[in-house]
Amino acid sequence: MGDKLLDTTQIINGLAVMISFFVGYKYALKRGEACAKIDDTPSTETQEEAGGAAAAVSDKIYSGFNDNFKMVLVVRNDLKMGKGKIAAQCSHGAVGAYQRAVTRTPRLLRAWENCGCAKIAVRVESEAELLAIKRAAEQKQLNTCLIRDAGRTQIEPNSKTVLAVGPASAADIDRVTGHLKLL
Structure with a gap:
């Protein structure tokens, strides 16, 4: 009797795994289709209407299954922040970059959301290196958000801790951050 119960349990577990696989596969296909359906209507908003120089950030139009979108979080390793602090x-950087992207690069934001909201954490060894990455990203018209700490816990007030770059095309971001090591 115990063997039959075990066999029935194994069959039920196997069916559950198969159903989960097919549901996940179908969901992944739908997400892939969403990545391909990115709005290709050109933006008619001028820089002045969108808030001046801040709106100069590119809102390129992407479409197709081969496009990959991400946000990169560049963390200062020299500050020796704890895991929770990092x-x-x-989190502050990701939220800040998202909030800026809502108005500056809405189509890129939608593309990133439709393709899974990938976030990658990398490290730099100094404030100077962090600021160099920020300048390079801004020169390529990528969305950025620089985080400064209030200094209430582990580090000095006003320390530049994290730079969020994106969301944008992975290829565009990699031109700026591709050489950095993962955190």
């Missing part, structure tokens, strides 16, 4: 600072 997580909090990266």
Whole structure:
């Protein structure tokens, strides 16, 4: 009797795994289709209407299954922040970059959302290197958000801790951050 119960349990578990696989596969196909359906209507908004120089950030139009979108969080390693502090600072950066992208690069934001909202954490060893990455990203008209800490816990007030770059095309971001090591 115990063997039959075990066999029935194994069959049920196997069916559950198969159903989960097919549901996940179907969901992945739908997400892939969403990546291909990015709005290709040109923006008619001028820089002045969108807020001046800040709106100069490119809102390129992307479409197709081969496009990959991400946000990169560049973390200062020299500050020796704890894991929780890094997580909090990266969260501030991701939220800040998202908020800026809502008005500056809405089509890129939608593309990133439709393709899974990938976020990658990399490291730099100094404030100077962090600022160099920021300048390079801005020269390529990528969305950025620089986070400064309030200094209430582990590090000095006004320390530049994290730079969020994107969301944008992975290829565009990699031109600026591709050489950096993962955190």
